[in-house]
Amino acid sequence: xxxxxxxxxxxxxxxxxxxxxxxxxxxxxxxxxxxxxxxxxxxxxxxxxxxxxxxxxxxxxxxxxxxxxxxxxxxxxxxxxxxxxxxxxxxxxxxxxxxxxxxxxxxxxxxxxxxxxxxxxxxxxxxxxxxxxxxxxxxxxxxxxxxxxxxxxxxxxxxxxxxxxxxxxxxxxxxxxxxxxxxxxxxxxxxxxxxxxxxxxxxxxxxxxxxxxxxxxxxxxxxxxxxxxxxxxxxxxxxxxxxxxxxxxxxxxxxxxxxxxxxxxxxxxxxxxxxxxxxxxxxxxxxxxxxxxxxxxxxxxxxxxxxxxxxxxxxxxxxxxxxxxxxxxxxxxxxxxxxxxxxxxxxxxxxxxxxxxxxxxxxxxxxxxxxxxxxxxxxxxxxxxxxxxxxxxxxxxxxxxxxxxxxxxxxxxxxxxxxxxxxxxxxxxxxxxxxxxxxxxxxxxxxxxx
Ligand code: FCB
Numbered sequence: 001x002x003x004x005x006x007x008x009x010x011x012x013x014x015x016x017x018x019x020x021x022x023x024x025x026x027x028x029x030x031x032x033x034x035x036x037x038x039x040x041x042x043x044x045x046x047x048x049x050x051x052x053x054x055x056x057x058x059x060x061x062x063x064x065x066x067x068x069x070x071x072x073x074x075x076x077x078x079x080x081x082x083x084x085x086x087x088x089x090x091x092x093x094x095x096x097x098x099x100x101x102x103x104x105x106x107x108x109x110x111x112x113x114x115x116x117x118x119x120x121x122x123x124x125x126x127x128x129x130x131x132x133x134x135x136x137x138x139x140x141x142x143x144x145x146x147x148x149x150x151x152x153x154x155x156x157x158x159x160x161x162x163x164x165x166x167x168x169x170x171x172x173x174x175x176x177x178x179x180x181x182x183x184x185x186x187x188x189x190x191x192x193x194x195x196x197x198x199x200x201x202x203x204x205x206x207x208x209x210x211x212x213x214x215x216x217x218x219x220x221x222x223x224x225x226x227x228x229x230x231x232x233x234x235x236x237x238x239x240x241x242x243x244x245x246x247x248x249x250x251x252x253x254x255x256x257x258x259x260x261x262x263x264x265x266x267x268x269x270x271x272x273x274x275x276x277x278x279x280x281x282x283x284x285x286x287x288x289x290x291x292x293x294x295x296x297x298x299x300x301x302x303x304x305x306x307x308x309x310x311x312x313x314x315x316x317x318x319x320x321x322x323x324x325x326x327x328x329x330x331x332x333x334x335x336x337x338x339x340x341x342x343x344x345x346x347x348x349x350x351x352x353x354x355x356x357x358x359x360x361x362x363x364x365x366x367x368x369x370x371x372x373x374x375x376x377x378x379x380x381x382x383x384x385x386x387x388x389x390x391x392x393x394x395x396x397x398x399x400x401x402x403x404x405x406x407x408x409x410x411x412x413x414x415x416x417x418x419x420x421x422x423x424x425x426x427x428x429x430x431x432x433x434x435x436x437x438x439x440x441x442x443x444x445x446x447x448x449x450x
Contacts, residue, residue: 037093302328
């Protein structure tokens, strides 16, 4: 175990904050309303075969029109914070220029509604929906996109920053870079490994410049970090590359101003790494599953764990051990403890937040009232919450635990076939129906504040 003095010393941690998360493209719908422009994900959904059920985000959970209902659900949970994302194409329909008033007004009203109910807004500025015009200009592999992000972020932070102190810039930039540009299973669907590494660098640069542009705000970034383990027959070289791409690239740049030696990251200009180093006032950790690296078997890998997303790794396969969620992701809360300890040791003094954690299960069992009786999801959340309590007791400074997700929603390339919500959505009416896990989560929040 890393020396706890690496963490926050003897400083007592405040009580754990509780929240739930969503993202704009996955819940809002209203694709053509309020002056919203098109994003890479709108275009990607139109590609035959890109989304398993052929669906898209045009209506999603219709949350754009159901803000009152969704905030009432948050109130029912008793959560202290709500993590949502701002859709860049609502603010700048073509990715540049002045703000679209209707876009800012929408998030302004959401923030006021949350604050009016004592819920702290935790906005994320980029959760994967890049304005399509910026993709046509080259997208994240092009340096200018980082500067376009800084302009956009400034518009939003200037409008809401008087009421919202804490911000996340990027959500899981690994996914945008490598699922988007190496394996191509996410928008923009490119298969150009060199471009993926350039995208990773520009995502970090955009984050850092945006964070530094508003020094009065508390600006962090959200990463999907995980524990990478070598299984029997697994190639240690593959373990090293996977770990470097998933963890080391992001943490190395943010903590030390360097990329792992085994990666050859293009597009780095003089001074960039100095800008990135130390630019995260807090770090969001999204954790779902550990990675086990086994020998190449030719078997189908779990969702999002495709080997093409790890350019440069010697042949390997992912070898998750049961129990698995319906994403094929291994359930293992120990991996969360390991990830949090390792992250705190690399970024001493930087507060952490669990910004996503949760599970998709088939949700086939009904309770008497017709709601989903999702004991498997409750078990997952209970185990991971215990892991957070355990590392906090050691002094790892985790401030919030935010579950993914408030609602069943558009799960990217999996469309509506995967369900992570504490609340299900009736397909035709879009009526919200709280699951057993919603009631369990509310009870956790309540019992800890008693
Ligand atoms: C994460 C994403 C989030 C959601 C969960 C299941 O990678 O940030 O939007 O799709 O996975």
